[in-house]
Amino acid sequence: MDKRGLFDLGGKVAVVSGAASGMGQAGAIALAAHGATVVMLDRNAEGMDRTRATIEAAGGRAIARLHDVSSVEAAAELFSWIDGAYGRVDFLANIAGEGMLLDPLEVTAAQVRQVLENLVVGRFALCQEAGRRMIRQGGGSIVNTGSIGGVTSLGRGHITYAMAMGAVVQMTRELSTEWAGRGVRVNAFLPAQVTNPGLEQRIAENPAMLEKWLSGIPAGRLGRPEDVQGLLVFLASDASSWITGAIIPLDGGNLAMNAGGTKGPANAS
Numbered sequence: 001m002d003k004r005g006l007f008d009l010g011g012k013v014a015v016v017s018g019a020a021s022g023m024g025q026a027g028a029i030a031l032a033a034h035g036a037t038v039v040m041l042d043r044n045a046e047g048m049d050r051t052r053a054t055i056e057a058a059g060g061r062a063i064a065r066l067h068d069v070s071s072v073e074a075a076a077e078l079f080s081w082i083d084g085a086y087g088r089v090d091f092l093a094n095i096a097g098e099g100m101l102l103d104p105l106e107v108t109a110a111q112v113r114q115v116l117e118n119l120v121v122g123r124f125a126l127c128q129e130a131g132r133r134m135i136r137q138g139g140g141s142i143v144n145t146g147s148i149g150g151v152t153s154l155g156r157g158h159i160t161y162a163m164a165m166g167a168v169v170q171m172t173r174e175l176s177t178e179w180a181g182r183g184v185r186v187n188a189f190l191p192a193q194v195t196n197p198g199l200e201q202r203i204a205e206n207p208a209m210l211e212k213w214l215s216g217i218p219a220g221r222l223g224r225p226e227d228v229q230g231l232l233v234f235l236a237s238d239a240s241s242w243i244t245g246a247i248i249p250l251d252g253g254n255l256a257m258n259a260g261g262t263k264g265p266a267n268a269s
Helices: 022-033 045-057 072-085 109-137 159-182 197-205 208-215 225-236
Strands: 013-017 037-042 061-066 091-094 140-145 184-191 247-250
Touching: 013 022, 013 072, 013 109, 022 037, 022 045, 022 061, 022 091, 022 225, 037 045, 037 072, 045 061, 061 072, 072 109, 091 109, 091 225, 109 140, 109 159, 109 184, 140 159, 140 225, 159 184, 159 247, 184 225, 197 208, 225 247
Parallel strands: 013 037, 013 091, 037 061, 091 140, 140 184, 184 247
Antiparallel strands: none
């Protein structure tokens, strides 16, 4: 056992969507640091170049692929390329995917379809392509990014996003049940608010939102992209070999706290 011990990813091929920034970037860097060869997916080539430079400067291995995560055809093409380049895939982190904030009274069917394609259909296609190969090779691990909005209601125009994230959670459970007996683990994590340029813009436009979010997070801060690193390495590694179908909050205690709860001393009823 080398210095990485239980969390050694040497010899493993990991696919990470959204690797140009945020949690995808942080996850790709951590996986490479533990020995994985990382196939990075994103629409942002410049961002992936920065991620790759960071990985290679630390002695890791990564390759960037421009990718549309809403496209079923792109998923098939990607894994056909992986077959030729590496002959295996050991880990898939489905992180990328865009939602929209929309009024439930005004949202169109086309907008619903667009969000579902971005967050559900495209992710399922990547799961399906990876799952086929993992089953053939006798094992693998898949992690889907959900949201606390997929299991609780956020309001504020999250209708299509929440519908999609609820589907991601149930997709994870179903695939886990289908594939666990064939060596493929499928888990999901549910972030609360994690800092990114979009979130920072919302705070700038409405500073009161920051106080609202923090009021529901006992840990007292927003998430940071690097908060996902340990979890992804753990779920990619053999250390988590008996964990599948898990829906894991990554939320600073948000889901655990009752809406009427408080974060302070036990001096209020």
